[in-house]
Each structure stands twice: as structure tokens, then as C-alpha cells.
Amino acid sequence: MNLDLTSIVSRVGVPDDAVRELALARQGVLTKPAGALGRLEDLSVWLSAVQGQCPPTAPRAARVVVFAGDHGVAVRTSAYPPAVTAQMVLNLLAGGAAANVLAETVGAKVRVLDIAVDIDWAETGHDVPAALTRHKIRRGSMPLDEGDAISRDEAERAFLAGVAVADEEVDAGADLLIAGDMGIGNTTAAAALIGLLAHRGPAEVVGRGTGIDDDVWMAKCAAVRDGMFRARELAGDPIGMLAAVGGADLAAISGFLLGGAARGVPVILDGVVIGAAALVANALSYRARNWWLAGHRSVEPAHGIVLDRLRLDPIVDYQMRLGEGSGALVALGVLTCAAATLANMATFDGAGVAGPVAP
């Protein structure tokens, strides 16, 4: 396996500055006091520049891809049994998870991918669609506190799978991408990645995940410390970090986020797991973040570190900690409002409304 990162990174451009200026100018002639829509104006101008058109179109074909994967470390660091990952994959397929309900509400579609769930679906008798496992790398990533979570070859394959999924979605018409995560133990992997990339200690990056008590929190800190110690020589090798502590699902998400940027589509980030993958993608291309919005601020402490490093201001802050892209989906509703105002409001001239009195 030879991962040609240079080729992918070279495809990441920058949003259109000339269109950004047009969008700013258009905001100034809509029937409202200048700046009166506050953050909505900023979001609409950003979307215009990313889409390369003014006015922008409100996202009509947003796609959430939920990357599911198990983590061997979970038995020591989670409040939930690892079997929940596969059960939640079925729930997502059946439409009963938060991501399904929120996507339906804001007009997005959900795709679930088994990247590294510790299950052989054929053995279970569950009738899952073939597409679910099209990009499966392996059954579960190994315990990151004992050794590398996955091999370097697996990390490269998973990363490329993520890039390919972004391409598939954009080719199929997606006009906005959201990555979601599902996997018992994945906040442990995310904490280790963020600790490594942001140079923070375990206690700064380890949170309560799905809701662990103090004893499990200490075990989670220990696991993150062991993983970070093993990976201490990997500065400058983000793919190596994904192999050492991230695991297959985090690697695929990193590729997906970079792939979205490479395709020049708007991407809304979710919480701490997606944030960890975003830090990896940002380490590969500092331009990638221009194509991303921070959907929300999670209660996970490491997520605040990610937002600071990426200099992204979250759209909502609702003390959410669910994953699945749920926070990003709530934010998509706000972005749609912002886009609609810039696209569809009347102008002063068009509506025959007077502007401010000249001072």
C-alpha cells in the first residue's frame, strides 16, 4: 500500500475570495440594517465563498456518513458494552437513532459504514445491506494501550477509504458533508490523538464519554497515557498516529474530512471524535479547515482544545456528547437559515425600502 498523500493534499484549494466580497456586498443591500443578522451573515458569506457562487444555495442534499468502529480498549474505558456498537449500527440502519431523526428534521440523509465493527454480520443472521461493509478494514481496532490499534497498512487503507467515500458522496450529488461517529471506546482513541497533536496530557483530554464514573475515568486516563507514550516519536507522522492510537474508524474519518476539503464542498464538524480526526487532517493540510464549520461545542474537554487549535467557532453549544453527527445536524439547520436569508431576501432597491438616513 502506498498512500500518495501529496496528491490528495495538493487538491485542497481555498474558497473563492472574489465571491466572498460579492456576498458581503449583497448582505449590505438586503432589507435589514447592515449586520443585523449577526452570525447568520458570517455563515452565509462563508457558504457563498465555499460554493463559489453568490447568492449561495441552501444545502439541499446534505449527507451524514456515520463511521462505525470498535476499539479494543473499550472494555476498560467505557460505560457501555462493546456489543452496543453493532446494535447501534442496526438502529441507524433502521432509522431509530438520533442522527436519523435529526437528519430527517433538517433535510439530510444518513449513510452508515461499518469500518471496523467487531462483528461478522453473516454469522449474526442480520440482513444488512452489502454497502454497509464495502469499506470495512477489520473487526475492531486493537487495544491502543497495549500496542498499535491497527497496522500502518490498515491506517492507510482506512484513510483512503474515507477519501473515497467523500468522493462517492460528492459524485452522487451531496452538496454538504457531515461525518458522524459510532463506536464504544472511540472517545478514548480521540483523546489520545488530540493529546498527541495538541501536546496535552491525558487528564486534560480525557472526558466522561458516554458517562463513566471516576474509577473508569482513571482507567481511561491510564490507557490514553500508555497509548500516547507508545506514539511519542510520531510527531510529524499523522498517519502513524492513526495507526498507533486512532484506529480504523478515526483514520477513515480523517480521510473523509480531507477528501471533502479536496472536493471543495462545505463540511460541518461534529464533536470530539470528529474533532480528533479533523486535527489529523489539518496536520496534513492547513488549508482543509477553510472548508469546515464547527457544528457544536461538545462537553468533552478535548473538544474545546480542538476548536481552539482549528480556530473554529461552534455554531451551537448545547452540552451535547452523543456523536453520530448529531451536533453538526442541529448546526446544519442554522446554516440553512443563514443561506436562505442571503439567497432569498429582497434588496432595498427591489423592495422600494429606504436605507439609513445619511449622517
Added chain:
Amino acid sequence: MNLDLTSIVSRVGVPDDAVRELALARQGVLTKPAGALGRLEDLSVWLSAVQGQCPPTAPRAARVVVFAGDHGVAVRTSAYPPAVTAQMVLNLLAGGAAANVLAETVGAKVRVLDIAVDIDWAETGHDVPAALTRHKIRRGSMPLDEGDAISRDEAERAFLAGVAVADEEVDAGADLLIAGDMGIGNTTAAAALIGLLAHRGPAEVVGRGTGIDDDVWMAKCAAVRDGMFRARELAGDPIGMLAAVGGADLAAISGFLLGGAARGVPVILDGVVIGAAALVANALSYRARNWWLAGHRSVEPAHGIVLDRLRLDPIVDYQMRLGEGSGALVALGVLTCAAATLANMATFDGAGVAGPVAP
């Protein structure tokens, strides 16, 4: 005119505590870690209690009523010419204003009412619907810095008109109410009301409105000071305050907010003008706020005072200052997300997903 406030106030009940408990319990069995949806869970539980049913239904027939009115003081306190109020009424009727676009996006309908616009539509040749002026009280409220904005009789009639509009909307099937405001000078009236009801000085409550410079800001402070001085003996007489400094549109909005509470429907508040009217309604019935959500936090300084007094936590904080119900409409999108999760997510049992490992 005899305003029977006691009768209206007596109709304001409290949301259903038993249903609130059911909603809390249901949140605990949905397929997610307990509490993982953060604020969305709180909003969904609130809506359940207000609707008196668990699960709640996402609002399907939300109605924004924009109360338009002119204020004689505006010539000294606004960056915009008073003629803009009537022009914006036409823009709202034509569907080009921010409220129209946001309502379309989040699935609400807009109704515009000329409560006190300083215009005789028949003279203008504009073909406006008869319903626009059905509740019109007068042409413009008078300058609040020179004398009472309206008479007590007008204040009572405007207040009752607001109550009647809430009744009309709920009778027509509205399942959520939003009050919007449109009127050059209306933040001057709002500042004076908030100063009186929250015991603050002019400089604490006067903001930049549509975007005034320092000279106009000082003139606005002086106008608010003069209005508050005239009204200084009106403590305990909220209707008197509406007459003295609020004007007809603020009086109608106060009635509408109290009327919504009396009908037991959810109400989302908007910015500083609606906030001032909410303080008046809250002074008449301390129970009213149980039926209200704070949609957003405006940049107007007096709005923060309102939110503190009402102990309401805004759903979004986007530095908006537009009025028309715009901030409340963005918040409606979030409330709809919250309601949908509680209503439509699968339960652990229903989806065959395991709960947390017993400690």
C-alpha cells in the same frame, strides 16, 4: 373601555408536571447515553409539559405575527426614516423580509398587522389586504419624550387586540406562537419600558438599535430619560406604562404574549422589543413565562436585562438585532430538532440496544 385583566390573567395556568416527568423518563430510555443530547433534552421536556403530551409533537403550524407600529420619537432616535416602517410592511406582505425567508425555512407562517403605522393605506394606492389593519389602533404613537405615547384607552384596546390575535391564531390551529416587531423607533419605547420595569437608568438600557452613531445614541438616552421621568409614578401599573412610553404596538405585543400563555401554547420570544413586552406581561402574570422560551440573545444591552429578569436562557446567541421574530425563528428550528428526537427516536428495548454496564 374596561380592560378585565383579572379574567385574562386567571386563564394563565401552569404546564403539566406529570407529563414533564413522563418526558424525562422517556428521555432516559432513548437509544443514547442519558443526557447526551444536552439542551435539546431540556427543550423537548419543556415542550412536552407545555403541550401536555408525551411524546410531544414537533411544531407543525407555528405562526409569527409581526406587529408594526410607528413611534413619534423616532425622528430623534433612529438611523432610519420613519417611512421605512410602512415600506417594510409591504416587504413583509410581499415575502421579501428576513422573517418571511426564515419562516419558510423552518416551516412557519408569517402574519403582519398594522397596529399603529403612520400611514393611511387608502391614500397610498397600495393594495393591502383588509386583514392588515383589522386591529389598527391609530396612525403612529406620539413622541414618548414629550407626552404619553398613546392614551390609556388606546393602550387597553391595543392590549386586548393582542390577546384577541393570540386567540385567533390558536383557534385557527397554530401550535406555537412567535411575536415579531417592525417599527422605526420601537427600540426606544422598549428601552424605556425595560428601564421602568427593571429599575435601570437610560444609559443601561439604550442600545444602537438599527445602527445609530454616538450623537443619536445620546439623543435616544435623553428621550428615554424624559419618558421614564414622566412615567415614574406608574410602578404597579403596567398598562399605564404601555400608554406612557410603550405605544400601541408594544401594548398589542404584551397582550399577545399573555394571550398565548393563557391559551397554553408554546411561545418563543424574540429580541429586545418583544422582551420589553414580555416584561410587561410578566408583571401582569408571573406564570406567563412558563409558556415562553427565549429564542435568542440580542446585542441590545436591555435584552440581557430582560433575560435575567425572566430567568430565561436564550436558545441561540448570534449577535442578531433585526426584530421581525427573526431570532425566534432560528430558535424554532432548534426546538423542532429537540421535539423530533424525543418523539421519534427508538428506545433501548425497542431497538434491541443494551444500556450501560451496571457499575
